[in-house]
Amino acid sequence: MAEQVFSQGELEAIATALGDTSEGLTGSEIGHLLASIKMIDPTPTATKWVRLHNAFVERQNRAQNRRAILEFMRQAMLPARHVKRPERFEPMRANLNRALAFSGLAVDAAGELVGVDQVKTLPEAARRADELRADLVRRGVHADVLRFCRAELVADNYFHAVLEATKSIADKLRTKTGLTEDGGRLVDAALCGSAPLLAINALATESQRSEQSGFANLIKGTFGMFRNPSAHEARILWTMSKEDAEDLLSLASLIHRRLDAAK
Structure with missing residues (x-):
């Protein structure tokens, strides 16, 4: 049975949420996270959300699964990562949960990825x-x-x-x-x-x-x-x-x- 993957629309939405200009990860954080999970960074000079989107697409197309992207989200949403900027955690979580709305996933208040009922609408x-x-x-x-x-x-x-x-x-x-x-x-x-x-x-x-x-x-x-x-x-x-x-x-x-x- 084939592993689950994100649709192209979901990948764009996730990348947009995590790479949001004012509420998302910084460019240096993106580079560090991609390197830490050994994900190729094909367009490091691109706009943040485009950079993330291209990295996610490359990895999912190559691996034919979404495991690395899930791990990126887990690492990105670790509460300890947001100690210096705690005010951005909830807006980022809200943006990411909206992106995940049709995937049966959500980020809880502790920063953990959890399964939820898929949006019915x-x-x-x-x-x-x-x-x-x-x-x-x-x-x-x-x-x-x-x-x-x-x-x-x-x-x-x-x-x-x-x-x-x-x-x-x-x-x-x-x-x-x-x-x-x-x-x-x-x-x-x-x-x-x-x-x-x-x-x-x-x-x-x-x-x-x-x-x-x-x-x-x-x-x-x-x-x-x-x-x-x-x-x-x-x-x-x-x-x-x-x-x-x-x-x-x-x-x-x-x-x-x-x-x-x-x-």
Whole structure:
């Protein structure tokens, strides 16, 4: 009987949870953990979640089982590993449990991987994700936003899909500039000042400079809505409608398009 493996969607979700910019493992932690369990690190300079995803895919494809990935999660969630940053443990655990929702696994409060009843709402979650994607495709939403229309991100409501799309904006800013900052500091360093690293127009007139400044403020506002310290509370309290999600994901799409065209 063949051993269990994770689907490609599950691997991406696990990697995204563990490699989250603000709540996940650091780059050095990822390198140490991969080395400690002798997992090949095929793209060590990639974005954290991409680096993890590629490592997981390489190992699972080669071994045809998920044992090394399970061990990576066990090691990553050891409470002792989070002594210096205890505030990130619960958000990381919540992100990882959402990624594992359809795998019959969860990380408990002690950091242990335990078996749980598999989520029963997979057809409903998949239907919601498909409907969201179809609506956004009709709107012509950017491909970098469409990838967040996944069942595990809309199983409870649409908040997490929008949150992950918002994080992808920061990832794109870092990729295009080589910066490592996050949030408002990242926007200031990338888009603000008299000679910004990224310009969405020629910056030749007062109107163009105002557009650049407004675009920077738009991204800051988007980050502030989802990525400030109160976001953990918002995840619990904000029951987001499909209509709100579609509007906010369309906004994320606009930002992605302008960043793609920025010089």
